[in-house]
Amino acid sequence: MPKIPEDRLLFFTRMMLTLLLGLTIIASTVALLTIPVLLAERGDVAAQLAASGIDPAGIPSIAILLALVAGIALLAFFFVRHLRRIVDSVADGDPFVPANADRLRNMGWLALAIQALLIPTTGLVIWLDALPHKANVHYSDNNSFGGLILALLLFVLARVFRRGTEMREELEGTV
Amino acid sequence: MPITVTLDDRLHDKRMTLTELAERVDITLANLSILKTGKAKAIRFSTLQALCRELDCQPGDLLGYTAD
Numbered sequence: 001m002p003k004i005p006e007d008r009l010l011f012f013t014r015m016m017l018t019l020l021l022g023l024t025i026i027a028s029t030v031a032l033l034t035i036p037v038l039l040a041e042r043g044d045v046a047a048q049l050a051a052s053g054i055d056p057a058g059i060p061s062i063a064i065l066l067a068l069v070a071g072i073a074l075l076a077f078f079f080v081r082h083l084r085r086i087v088d089s090v091a092d093g094d095p096f097v098p099a100n101a102d103r104l105r106n107m108g109w110l111a112l113a114i115q116a117l118l119i120p121t122t123g124l125v126i127w128l129d130a131l132p133h134k135a136n137v138h139y140s141d142n143n144s145f146g147g148l149i150l151a152l153l154l155f156v157l158a159r160v161f162r163r164g165t166e167m168r169e170e171l172e173g174t175v
Numbered sequence: 176m177p178i179t180v181t182l183d184d185r186l187h188d189k190r191m192t193l194t195e196l197a198e199r200v201d202i203t204l205a206n207l208s209i210l211k212t213g214k215a216k217a218i219r220f221s222t223l224q225a226l227c228r229e230l231d232c233q234p235g236d237l238l239g240y241t242a243d
Contacts, residue, residue, distance in 0.1 A: 170216055
């Protein structure tokens with residue numbers, strides 16, 4: 001297969017995805033490392049929150065929220081890594097390979113898992129936001145069907161890719 | 176695959192090499208070799224037509240069927 005010459009779109013996309021990979025790793029690591037610190041220094045944190053007029057009852061929930069954020073970031077990392085490998089295969093000039101169909105299907109499952117984790121995350125954020133003397137937690141109500149539609153789209157695309165791969169193999173075996 | 180390609184026999188009958196046939200039908204030697212060794216998944220009518228023309232035979236002379 002001829003190698004597609006590097007174009008600006010692919011270059012920019014690869015740069016963005018590499019940046020996203022780094023960000024997801026950082027977000028996941030920071031969230032995970034904060035949990036033991038928060039729990040170990042629970043007394044001090046509660047005292048400081050109380051002194052600032054913020055209800056310290058939300059500390060365990062904040063720890064759970066951090067674990068959920070770490071989980072979402074980790075899933076996002078794998079999602080972006082799959083996408084990056086698909087983009088790499090496009091740059092190599094050979095995107096219709098069975099591996100890409102598997103990657104798209106896995107991305108669909110990851111999108112579903114992220115969507116599933118967003119439900120308790122949003123619930124916790126709403127609960128924290130409703131605490132007396134608000135813990136200054138802000139959230140945007142973006143809990144739409146977007147994630148579900150994305151997952152469905154990825155599953156369909158995976159099938160399209162698998163069929164495309166089969167058709168290419170058939171074509172290659174035609175004399 | 177139950178479909179067999181008897182291209183080798185026709186070439187032998189015609190005292191023609193695979194390279195020579197490849198040049199005449201304008202198909203790469205690699206592709207013709209795939210066809211000869213039975214590794215091809217499909218054959219185009221245009222290929223069959225060219226082979227029949229050069230080997231002076233019918234499509235049935237190039238292909239055979241053996242039940243599994």
